[in-house]
Every structure is written in C-alpha cells, then in structure tokens.
Amino acid sequence: MNKDNRIPSILRGFTGKEELRKILSFLAFEDWITEEETKSSDWIVAARSWKEGTNNFFTFSALASATKDNLERLLSKANWDVQLEFGKPFFYVCDGEKKAHYDPGLEAEIGGIKFRPFVIYREFHGFISNTFELVQNFILYHEAFFVTEKNEYQRIDDDGNIRPIVRIKQENNNRLVLIDAHHLKDYLAANQCYLVRYHDHWRRVKEDISEHIKGKFASYSLGDESSCFELWLRTDIPMNGYQSSSSILGKDVIFPYSEPDKCHTWFATGKREKKFAKFIISRDEQGNDVEFTCNEEELSNHYVDRGTPSFFTPVYFNREVLIKYYQEPSRYKVSNSGIGCLDLWHLPIDITEEELVHVWLGYLGRIPYREQLHWRQFNVSPRGTITRHRFFRDFMVDLAEPTDDPVYYFQVAFEKIQLEAKARYGEELFLDLDEKDRHAYQTLHLPLTEEWKEFDELVQVLAKITVDSLNVRLLSHESGQKIDKRSIKGSIDLLEVYLRKIGVKDNTRLQIIQPLRTVQTIRSTGAAHRKGSNFDKELQHFGLVKLSNSAKVKKLIIDLTDALSLMLEAISQKETSEDEI
Template sequence: MSREDIDHFSQKARRDAIDMLFDTPWITLFRCEGEESWFSGLIAPEKAPTALKDFTWDLHWGDMRPSIVTYGQGDDAEIQYERFQDDGYEPIIIARERGSGPFFVELAEDARLFLNLFPGENGSLVRSDSNGDEETVVTVSPQEVRIRKGPLLAYLQARQMYLAIYFDHIVKLEGVGDNPLPESERYVDVREADRTWSFGSIDDIGAPLSRLCGKRLLEPPKRQTQSQLDADKDTYASFIIGEDDMGKAREYSADPAGLANLFGKNRDAPSYLTSVSFKRQVLDRYFHNPGKYEVSDGMVRNDPHWVLRIDDDHSDRVIVFLGDLGRDLPYSEQLHWRAHNILPDGTMSRTAQSRSFDARFADGEQPEHRFKSAYQRFNATWLKIHGWPLLRPLATSDKHLLTKLHVPTGDNPAELDAQLVGLAKILIDSLNDAKLDEKLSTQVPGERSIAKLERYLTNISYPHVERDIAALRTIQGLRSTGAAHARGSNYAKALKRSGLVDQPAPIIVKKLIEDAITMLDGLEGIE
C-alpha cells in the first residue's frame, strides 16, 4: 500500500485542517459529500466547557426544527412548543430532508436577518453596502455552505455565542484485509482548550475503516463598548479646502458634526458650506454606469442609497459643499471624490448661487443639461401640437444613452465615439419614418430618415431646413465614418465640413450638442 493511501486512511490532511478551520476568509458551516460530513451550531458560553468534554456532536440534523415536546405521562403530561430540543444549543445551518433528493440547506433566519442578507445568484446570500454595492456573504448549495469570516464574527459578537464546527469523516479501504496503521496510531484522542476529537480505526468487521469525529469551537469576540460602537459608526474623509500661509494644501474632515453652521456651532471650524473643488473627471464613473448612477443638472444620485447636490456648471471642475460630502456620501464614495480633489479655484457658478443662497430657480448652463431639457420639452410640445412624435421614444435598452450623454472630460477617442453613437440614436435613429412617409405625398425608394425629414420640413416651409439637416448629417457622418468603423479619410472630411478638424473630443461634442439644441428649439416652434 502506498504512503498516500496510508495517509488518506489515517485522515492526516483532515486532522491538519482542524488547525486551519478559522484561519481562512471563508468558513465552512456545512458539507455533506462523499467521506466528509461537516456541520455547525451555536453554543451558549456556559455550555462550552461541557461540550468540550465529549467529542460527539451536540446537535444533529434531526434537531433543527421546532417541535412539540411532552414532559410526563398521561393526563398530567406537560406539552410544550420548543424551538430547539436542547437549551443553550442551536443550529446556524438548517438542513432538512425532503424525501428523495438532496438536503434543503439554509442559513438560520436569525443570522440572515441580523446580517441583512438577501438572495443572490446561484443560491448565494448577499448584502448591500451604503453605496448599493453587493457583497456575497454566504454561498449555499445542497452539498456545502460557506460564510465570510468577518460577518460571521460580527454575528457571534452580537449573540455572544460560540460557533461549533462538527465533523465526522469515515474512510473505508475496500479490497484491503488488514489495518495499515501501526498499533500506536490506530486510536488518537485530543482534548484542548478549543477542540475535542477522536480518531479510531478497525479491521475486525470487514474492510479496514477509520473515523475522525469531533468538534472545534470559535469563541465570540467581546462586545464593543458604546464609545467603540460610536467610533465605528461613521468614517469621514478629509478634503482640501484651501492653502495655509506657506501655500500648502489645507484639509478638513467632512464630518458634518464638526463643522460650523449659521447658528454658532463649532465657531472655530470651517463652515458646513465651505466650497470644495474637484476635477470634472470625478463624474466619469457616474456617466459610464447609468444603470446604477444618474447625473442630472446639479445632482448626482445613486437611488435609493444617496443623492449629492453639486455645482457642475463649470467646464473644468465640480464644486460641492464640505458638509454635504460627509452627510450624503458613504465613506467609500467619499474616497472616490477625494482622489479628484483639487485646490479651490474660483467661486460657485451663478446657477449654484441662485439655487443655494438666493432660493431662486435657475437652469443649468452645461450643454448636456440644456440638451436633455430641450429634448424633453420638444418631444412634449411636438406631440401636443401634431398628435404624433417626430422622435420615437427610446427603447428601454437605449434609455441609458440619454442619461450618460455629456461633454467628455478629456480628449478620449472612445468617449467621443460613445457620445457620437448616443447623439445619433437619440436624434436620427429615432426619427419617426412611418409618420414622415405618411406626411409625404411621394415615396423615394431607399430614402433614408434624414432625407425624409428634409423633404417634410421643406414642404411645410420651415425656415431652418439647411441648418438643422446639416447638423444631423454631421452627427450621422461622424458616427458612420468614425464611431461605427475604423477612422479614415471620410472621417477627416466629415470633421472638415463641420469646421472641427484637429479639435479635441470635448470641443467636438459640445459643438454637436449646441447645434442639436438649436435644432430642437427651432423645431419646437413649428405649428
């Protein structure tokens, strides 16, 4: 017999694994597969010494359901409903048999609710942080359940109960007559401060058989004091708010509780309304993920988790109040903004001044916000006057194109292509061909949407046909020769016709958006 077979029979690897049970990021709470059986439970502190006296399991799979228990006999018997059969012991994993098929396995409800877990993919349990990002905490299958160590410790700390990992592994050597282990290694008993297990091997009832059975306990962390709980509750980043006398950046925490207000609080601290400046690139992550975030005029939101008011009416920066950064953003999001923090340069925009301090409504001046406002206003007005939409509503799969439309923050070809595709789908691909055909007295075989619109506008004597059709053809030309294909001479010609040769992406997109706004405003006046 090989050394490998002997080690397998002696369960050497599994004995070594007992030492490592709680030293990994994921802890196995349940496994029932082949030779291995793992189970787990919770033990009250006063029961732990008793549990460690015996290597047998304190809980069994049949003990995991509430039941009716009868004490005594006859009419004098006392009948009680009990959640668990042994006081001081309770399961953390519920494994139920349902006739044929695998076990139905789940994490105990108390743990799920305390950790605020929700069903994820493939039977996993997940939780969301304050930014809405999901983290897998528990993986669940009929054969195995694992949990992340951090959340498990938090639960044990709250409950002040020990975690017990039970194991019962059996190895049988078929086709072998005698026990391959020396007499001195056939039986091993271990009793230590946090574990008790027994290993035995026999060969007198058939094929050699070995069994490793026992438990190991994980002590709960001590409960935190109230001051520790308060310290862990909120964390705040510090942001650059100015310069000191030597020209070095001066920072201050965004903790709203530590800032001055208009009522005399924290007089020596910076004001809650201190302006903090950021590179405009801070918004890129939000524009690029419209399924999760939305950037609108003066606001960034991640519903339902947070909303941040911003002053984005600047071409090169974004300004936010120091107190709002701490009050409205989770710490992980504060760190993103901190990475784009710059020294203050200039004052708040007139738009933000009017909204924040003068309590007056003000339209944003950034092209993307003005375009979205003009687009919505035009669609509503045209439909009301004409009874049909000139621009068909965007398909659900394309709505993100309007949300993420913006002037790029840098000269990035990929970002330029994305904005060209968005403008083309919003303004050209959405043209209502069917209604235009209906309004035109003649049909031209193979006629494209822009040409149809040009004939329709000419027929109704619209005064800006040439201007607006040129704007659409520029967008279509740049999309078809650049964004949709490898750039070549046709793309360069399209830029030249538009007077945009050698211009960076922000200038190109800004010009196209401004022309589109002019077009929408003009078309809105058609009656």
C-alpha cells in the same frame, strides 16, 4: 480542552517512508484540520455536501447559546448534538398518548444546551438535488437580498456599498455555503450564540494500511479549545478496489464577537464613529496648499464663528472624480447639481467655468469617509470662482438654470418634444429605452477625459437615445411612407419625409436632419467599428477634426438640442394651423 490534539498519534510519531506518511496524512484529514476553517477572517463554510474523487465532505451548522458551560458540554464528545432534520417543523406523540403535538422547529434544548437552527438541510426524494437553506432570520438581520446571477446574498451597508455576505457554490450535486466571517460573527454576537459546525467526512485509498494501524480498525480522539472529533482508520470495509478508508466525525465552534457591530446600535448613544478627511482650501503666501478638515463641527457657519474656515468654503476637484459614479447608475444618480447614492447620502456639486467640480467643504463631511478619500484623490488647489447659478441657488434661494450645461438643455428639449408628440399623436417621437438601456439617458455627460474610449461610449449613447430610438411606426403612419431600403433607407430618411409632409422648409429640415446624420455617421465609422481614413474624413466633413474630444461631444449635444427645438416648433406649428382650420 486545554491543548491542541488535532493530529493523531500515528502521525505525530511517524518515522517511516514519506510516501506512506502522505497516505496516512490524507486519511487522517491532516490537510483539512490544519487549514483551520474556523479561524478564517473572510469566508467560513456553514454547510457543504461535496464529493470529489475519494473525498466526501459533509458539514451542517446550528446555533447554540454561548456560555462557558455550554462550550465545555459541546466539546465533551464528538457525537452530533442535533439531527440532520433539525430546524424543520414536525408532529410528534408522547409515550402513551394518541394525540399529535406540533413542534415548529424553532429551537430545542438538548443536553442542557439551547439550540436554534442556522442551516436547514432539505431532501426531495431524488426528484431534485438536496440543498441547504439558511434561516430567514440571518437574511433579515442583514437586510440581504439574493442575486441570482451570482448565486449569492448581498447587503447594502450604511455607506451605500454593496457587500456579498453569503456565497453558494454548486457543481452538479455538490453544494457549498460560505458565510462572510464578519457578518456571521456580528449575527452571533447579537444572538449570543456559537455557530456549531457538525462534520462527517470520508476518504478512501487503494493502499492497505492494516500493518500501520495494527489491525483492521483504529480510533483516535482529536480536538482543541474549539473542536472535538473522532477519527476512524479502517481496512475492514474494502470497496471497488479501495483497501483502506477513514472518517472523521465531530464538531467545531465559531465564536461570536464580544458585541454586535456598532452600525446596529449607534442610535442608543446618539454617536457614530466617523472619520474626516482634510481637503485643500487655499494656498499660503509661499504657494503651499492649505488643508482643513471637512468635519462641520469644527467649521464656522452663519451662526457660530469658531475662528475656522466656513462650512461654505469652496473646494475643487478634477472632473475625473465623477467617473466612478457614472459607471454605476443602478447605485448612483449624477446630475448637474449633485450626486446621490440610493437614499443614503447626497452631495451637492457644480461644474465651474474652469471645468472643475465645486463642492462646499462642509458637505464633504456628510458623505462616508471612504467617499471622502475617493474625492481627496482628485482634490486640486482653488482655481477660478463658483458659478453665478450656484451662488443664486445656494444663497439667494433661486433655482437658476445651469446656463453652461449642454446636457441639461438637451434633456429639457428631449423631454419637451416627447410630451408634445404624445399630446399630438398619442405616441412619443422617440421610443422609450428598455430598462437595461435606460442608463444611457440617465448618465449622459460631457467627457471627463480625452480618452477615445469615453468618446466612443458617449457617441453610442447619443445614437441610442436619438437615431436608434426614432419611432418608425409613428413616422410611417404620419408620413404615409415606409422604409424601403431605396429612396427611404432608414429612420432618418423617414423622419425627413415626415418633416417635409408637415411643411418644414428645406433649410430648417437640414438643420434638424444633419445633427442626427452626424451622430449616426461618427458612430458607424468610428465608435462602433475600427477607426480609419473614413472616420477622419467624416470628422473633417462635420467640422470636428480640430476640436478636443470633450468639445466634439459638446458640439454634437448642442446641435442635437437645436434640432430637437426646431422639431418641437414644427410640430407645435402644425398643431396650431390644424386647430385654426
């Protein structure tokens, strides 16, 4: 088929009233045809059963071997090549035989064309709604997984980005299956197939169009290089006040890429197409930034001097570069020494005394290009030097502790007291966070900005990890007391009773309890509620008012760490004294 003949002659030569043309256009599916679903570059309808008003749309898809001859055969007639049951396993008998044969429904040759299922249409006798299912082979090809909350299939690409590839929309009995165009055409290329979409759509109007179709029925053949349809306009089946109706039956074809996405086949050549960003590594004599690529094949190293900057050239970034990674702990893991994306890539980092993120130039070339561009936004001219522990860690093979990271020491102290309490009482002092809250502990960090929003979030995180998680049952059992809302109003009061019971002196007890009360009070007067004069008074009371937000959080974390260490010492001493007795 060499020409576009998708609009019926009744419309191409129409010269009547505009209102009538709109009616005929509606019945001729002109709006749907000119939408050109097959040419969509984002989402393609693979299946639908959708009734809305006087529209009734039905689409079903199958795979057909991609050859020029097959395309001509497919588009030679509007009739469906496969039945709606195509793809389901079944038994059958041959003429004259009394033996049943089994067909798994994996493929069929029809009219000289080999077909394979892509969409399976399932019916359940009205017990539950009919549905469409995609063949598992497509899901496996893209290593996709189903996300119930979004009703879509997603995949993780080689860079760690999560991509939706199938979207399923359902409203009552209506159902629509959309496939991402890129992932569909990639799959078609790998399988050397067309996707043939079969359509059976219906429409009705109240107006009588007999005069315009010169009778009660008219048929039109429509199509172009990728489609073939039969359009019927009729008035011989009036129904419920609707005098005229139409239907369009036929098929269109989605073409594959010329070859599959190279992400599947790069290993065959040993080369991957990769781009590299440039980063600021120094300033010249005029104070201008000097940039160089992070492509390690162009960098010098301990073994090869290419006359270029070293792989271990320091590059610096504002700490805001980390916000993206803290916001999605299910995908990224951030520590004081690196950032990891699942098991796909890892970037060693450090925080300098200038509060900049330090990365070696060569390591930046090992993360995806899109990540490089993210880091490039926060790249700054060198300022200060690398830390002592980074030098020992990377060049002296010494696992030196990050001496200036309060979060690191907080988590060390927290985990030590949990182990000690478990060994002493058989239970941890702080209850485990629920899976939906575990991110609070994993993403605890010093503020990356001076925004109150971030301050509030981190204060609530500290409260959730400590005050809210105190093991009240354990403390009640060991102290012999319970929260009574009078003398013991909450978990911190109960902790204080417990500490008194195990012999912790007043001064030490105050050093333990005060940081917890500070976090609880700051959370209650500001982070979890409207800020006002009470919040300002509490900042003043706890000696935080003149500090930056970053310094405020840092002090809270350091004080909590000291409190945890004192509690650890108290519990350990109690255990020692009991052992001596």
